[in-house]
Amino acid sequence: MGNPQSAIAAAPPPAGAPEEVRHTQSEGAVNRLRAALTAATLLTAGGALARAQAVDSVPAERLAARRWFADAKFGLFIHWGVYSQLGAGEWVMHNRKIAVADYEWLATTFNPAKFDAVAWVALAQRAGVRYITITSRHHDGFSMFKTGATRYNIADWTPFRRDPLHELADACHAAGIKLFFYYSQLDWHHPDYWPRGGTAWNNGRPDQGDWSRYLAFMNAQLTELLTRYGDVGGIWFDGMWDKPDAPWQLDTTYGLIHRLQPGALVVPNHHQRPRPGEDVQTFEQDLPGANSAGFNTSYVSGDLPLETSLTMNGSWGFNITDKEFKSVRTLVGYLVRAAGNGANLLLNIGPRPDGTISPEFTARLDSLGAWLAVYGTAIYGTRRGPVSPRGWGATTRRGDTVFVHVLDWPDPLLPLPPLGARIRTAYLLRGRAAVPVVETAVGVTLAVPPASADEPDRVIVVVTSGSSASNRPGR
Known part of the structure; x- marks a missing residue:
C-alpha cells in the first residue's frame, strides 16, 4: 500500500484558482489532513494504551x-x-x-x-x-x-x-x-x-x-x-x-x-x-x-x-x-x-x-x-484461526498449529487466503492421512477428502512455521 500522505499531497487544488491561492489551499489542505492523521494515530495509540492499562489493572x-x-x-x-x-x-x-x-x-x-x-x-x-x-x-x-x-x-x-x-x-x-x-x-x-x-x-x-x-x-x-x-x-x-x-x-x-x-x-x-x-x-x-x-x-x-x-x-x-x-x-x-x-x-x-x-x-x-x-x-484450548468463519467452515489455532474445520464443502480442493506463516505439514486429524497442500503468493489450497456419513466436520491439521495471530483471550 502507498503512503497516505503521498496520496494527500498529490490531490489537485480547486480548478480555476489563482496559482498562489491554489498553492495555499493545497498546502493548507495537506496540513489539515496531516494533522487529522496525526490525531487519529494518537487516538488509536491512546485507545490501545487504555486497553493495556485496563488489562493491567485486572488482578x-x-x-x-x-x-x-x-x-x-x-x-x-x-x-x-x-x-x-x-x-x-x-x-x-x-x-x-x-x-x-x-x-x-x-x-x-x-x-x-x-x-x-x-x-x-x-x-x-x-x-x-x-x-x-x-x-x-x-x-x-x-x-x-x-x-x-x-x-x-x-x-x-x-x-x-x-x-x-x-x-x-x-x-x-x-x-x-x-x-x-x-x-x-x-x-x-x-x-x-x-x-x-x-x-x-x-x-x-x-x-x-x-x-x-x-x-x-x-x-x-x-x-x-x-x-x-x-x-x-x-x-x-x-x-x-x-x-x-x-x-x-x-x-x-x-x-x-x-x-x-x-x-x-x-x-x-x-x-x-x-x-x-x-x-x-x-x-x-x-x-x-x-x-x-x-x-x-x-x-x-x-x-x-x-x-x-x-x-x-x-x-x-x-x-x-x-x-x-x-x-x-x-x-x-x-x-x-x-x-x-x-x-x-x-x-x-x-x-x-x-x-x-x-x-x-x-x-x-x-x-x-x-x-x-x-x-x-x-476445539479445547484453541483461539480463533487465521481465516474467519466462512460458509464452508472455520479455523481454530493453538500456537503454530491451525485446525481447518471443513463443515460443508463438496469440492476436492479448498482454497484459503494466506495463513500468515509457511506450512510445514498438513494431515487429517482422524486417521492422520497426509493432505496435499499448494502454497502460492495469493493463498493456500488444500486437498479435501470426501466426507463420510458419520463425520460432520473434516478437520485438517496444518502445522506452520510460526504465527503472528493474537493471543488475547477473546481471540
Whole structure:
C-alpha cells in the first residue's frame, strides 16, 4: 500500500484558482489532513494504551480465570425451575399473564423428586463440557436454592425441601467441572422491582416499591451464592435489558462479586458493549457480532473471552411441545463456528419438572461427547484461526498449529487466503492421512477428502512455521 500522505499531497487544488491561492489551499489542505492523521494515530495509540492499562489493572487471579474460560470452549446451560411444571418454557408466567398469587401456589406443588445431581454431572462429563451454568433464579423470581433473603425458595416453599444447587455444586467440585450461577436481575415477583420494566405488567404486584431495597435483596442473594457453595466459576447475569436505564449500581454488585471470590467471572447478558468490571462478553442465540437474533450488539470485544449461548431446540426451559431439536451435525457446526470466532458454546437443556432430563437432550450430549473425544484437540484450548468463519467452515489455532474445520464443502480442493506463516505439514486429524497442500503468493489450497456419513466436520491439521495471530483471550 502507498503512503497516505503521498496520496494527500498529490490531490489537485480547486480548478480555476489563482496559482498562489491554489498553492495555499493545497498546502493548507495537506496540513489539515496531516494533522487529522496525526490525531487519529494518537487516538488509536491512546485507545490501545487504555486497553493495556485496563488489562493491567485486572488482578492476576481474574486474568487467569479469563484464560481458563477462553480455553474451556464448551459449557452446559441448564434452565430449570417452577416454570418447568407447565411445560411451556421459562417465560410462561409472562406469556400466560399468570398472577403472582397463582404462581406462588404453583410453586408449592414443585417436587422434583427424581433430581440426581451426580447423574447430571456425569452427563456433562460424557458430553465433554468444562463448565455448567444453571439458573439460580429466573425472571419468575423463584430462588432455586436455600436463601435467607426470602422464603420464596425451593427449600422453604416446596415439598422438595432440598437445595439442588448445593448438591450440584458438590457434584461439580468432585468431578472437576466449574459451576456458574445464572442470576436474573429482572423479577416478575418481587414488589420492589419498581418501576416496572417492559415485561409482566398487571400481575398482581403493588404499584409501588423501593428500588434500593431490591438491589440490597439481590446483593444479599449473590453473597449467599458466593459464600456457601465453594469455588464458583462466576455469575451469569440476565434481564438488565428489561430496564436498561435503571440505576443498577453495577460497580457495587460487580465489586461485591470480585471481593467475595476474586476468581469469579462476571458474565452479563445485557446485549450491550462490555462495561468495567465485566469479564466475558456473551451473545444470546448468536455468534459474536452477527446479531442474527436482532437484539445483540454487533460490537465484539478484542480483550475479553467470548461466549455464545444456544438452545438445543427452540426453548430454554422445558417445553413439552417443542420437538424441533437441532441435529448433532448442526450442533457440531455451532460449536466449531463459535470456536472459529474465538468463543465458547454454552449449550442449553431444560430438564423435566421431576428432575430428569429428556432423552432428546441426553442423546445429543452423548454424541457431542463422542465427537469431542476424537476432535477435541481442535476445539479445547484453541483461539480463533487465521481465516474467519466462512460458509464452508472455520479455523481454530493453538500456537503454530491451525485446525481447518471443513463443515460443508463438496469440492476436492479448498482454497484459503494466506495463513500468515509457511506450512510445514498438513494431515487429517482422524486417521492422520497426509493432505496435499499448494502454497502460492495469493493463498493456500488444500486437498479435501470426501466426507463420510458419520463425520460432520473434516478437520485438517496444518502445522506452520510460526504465527503472528493474537493471543488475547477473546481471540
